[in-house]
Amino acid sequence: MIGGNDDDTTARTSSMNNSSDMDRRSFLFKKLSIASSLSLLASSSSPAAAAVDKNNNKDAFVYFGTGCFWHIQNEFIKAERRLLGRKDIELTSRTGYAGGTKVDSKGRVCYHNLNFAGDYGRMGHAEVVGITIPESKIGDFAQVYFSLFDPNNGDRVDPGDKGREYRYLLGLPGGDRHSQFASIVDAANQDPNKKRLVPGRGGDPDTYRKGIVYYYDTNEFPFYQAEKYHQFHNDFKGPPYGQDYNQLVDLEFNNGGRIMKTGCPDSFDNQTKLRSSIKRFKEQQKQSSS
Numbered sequence: 001m002i003g004g005n006d007d008d009t010t011a012r013t014s015s016m017n018n019s020s021d022m023d024r025r026s027f028l029f030k031k032l033s034i035a036s037s038l039s040l041l042a043s044s045s046s047p048a049a050a051a052v053d054k055n056n057n058k059d060a061f062v063y064f065g066t067g068c069f070w071h072i073q074n075e076f077i078k079a080e081r082r083l084l085g086r087k088d089i090e091l092t093s094r095t096g097y098a099g100g101t102k103v104d105s106k107g108r109v110c111y112h113n114l115n116f117a118g119d120y121g122r123m124g125h126a127e128v129v130g131i132t133i134p135e136s137k138i139g140d141f142a143q144v145y146f147s148l149f150d151p152n153n154g155d156r157v158d159p160g161d162k163g164r165e166y167r168y169l170l171g172l173p174g175g176d177r178h179s180q181f182a183s184i185v186d187a188a189n190q191d192p193n194k195k196r197l198v199p200g201r202g203g204d205p206d207t208y209r210k211g212i213v214y215y216y217d218t219n220e221f222p223f224y225q226a227e228k229y230h231q232f233h234n235d236f237k238g239p240p241y242g243q244d245y246n247q248l249v250d251l252e253f254n255n256g257g258r259i260m261k262t263g264c265p266d267s268f269d270n271q272t273k274l275r276s277s278i279k280r281f282k283e284q285q286k287q288s289s290s
Contacts (some may be wrong), residue, residue: 139186
């Protein structure tokens with residue numbers, strides 16, 4: 001069914017959300033220490049949708065979001081293997097951000113960080129997973145997407161994910177003008193929860209308990225890859241996905257070239273150490289001058 005928006009440079013792409021994604025945030029503060037160069041942003045926007053697969057079926061870059069992207073990436077990795085027969089080096093699912101109206105002055109969109117650099121929540125983006133798939137398979141992947149909602153209430157599986165960063169959204173080239181958009185409508189109608197598809201304006205509010213999914217034109221609202229430490233990550237809702245899955249990040253970063261440096265700040269652990277060092281330095285200066 002179809003029913004029927006700072007430190008920022010405006011682009012077509014709003015403080016740190018104090019919602020109960022605090023479990024994830026606390027975990028990252030304590031555990032993550034992934035070194036990532038602060039070189040200027042490599043390519044972040046959506047890959048071109050002009051590639052052709054071995055069966056002469058044009059590929060398209062699409063994205064889907066429904067809550068935390070860690071679990072969603074795992075599900076779409078399994079879908080790539082099952083529906084497309086892809087091997088590890090051929091997998092394209094990546095976590096990222098989309099649906100916002102801004103990037104920062106360096107062209108970045110980043111996870112929450114102590115520097116507030118390119119904060120995706122402040123700029124209206126939501127967590128998504130981007131995938132490059134044959135256009136003819138968009139409907140099949142849309143069916144996978146709609147199956148990821150909680151069958152009991154039709155919402156995201158972790159109700160602790162609150163705020164517009166976790167709204168339900170999808171994007172494809174041209175939005176509802178894409179030739180395969182009808183297959184997404186069919187997938188939504190076939191799902192027992194029958195989500196309404198609503199055109200997104202960018203920076204849209206949370207969709208929890210509203211029964212809607214925003215859709216976007218990826219040309220106007222592109223995808224921005226998330227930091228390396230967010231790729232192929234375990235989710236907190238179930239057991240770990242396993243080392244073989246977690247190590248795909250290095251395969252894709254070193255060999256596949258599908259995971260790139262983002263120019264975003266390092267992990268929360270490094271940022272916390274930096275903030276603590278600055279605080280101690282200021283306290284020492286204050287004591288020495290008194």
